[in-house]
Amino acid sequence: MAVKVEMAFTLIVALAALPHIVSTAAAASAENARDARIFELLDDDQDGSVSMTEFKNNQMLVFYILDHNKDLSLTADETFLQPDAFKSISGTDGKIDTLEFLDIVDSAFKQADTNHDGLLDRQEFVALLNRVRNR
Template identity: 80%
Template sequence: MAVKVRMAFTLMVALAVPPHIAATAATASMEHARDARIFELLDDDEDGRVSMMEFKNNQMLVFYILDRNKDLALTADETFLPADVFASIAGADGKIDTLEFLDIVDVAFKQADTNHDGMLDRQEFAALLSRVRSQ
């Protein structure tokens, strides 16, 4: 389950963050600002919370951006995942299809929704990003 959560947020964060940025005290405020911007992008209706639908809609956008050859499947070279993480998600066919990706999104959202209200607030979202980064 943690691998699925890590994959979903790794993809989202990797698109929003240049890989050369290191997590230092100087970049902590940049990281906080970036996290806030990602949250704002996910919060389509601007109500200060992200619903499962908003989360899924935007995660599929990430999927389509990553799917460079537009075959509706992600290969290892189309993701930012370490080989072992990709292999554990992709299974025997060596690809992550849209249904597998949606399953990852469901798991990530449910784990992040710590108060079980069906919505992610800024604190839940920030906590999830923090957990993903520390893994």
């Protein structure tokens, strides 16, 4: 389940990643700016928190961006996951379909919502991104 939780955030982080980072200070600054921008994109109503609906709506955008051949499933070459992580999520058919992806999103949101208020604030969101990056 932990691998599934990481997938949704790994995909977001990978899509937003900068190709070259010059120094540690620059990296931290760029990472903070990138995290803030991702949070702003997810926070559709700009109320300072991300609801499950906002989270799911935007996660599907990530899914469709990744789904290069538009067959409504993700293959290993369409994701940024390590082969073993992809295999554990995709199951026997070797693909991640939209329902499997939504299950991942549900799990990721629930784990990130540490105060259980049904919303992700910026701190909860950044904490989850940091956990994903450090794995």
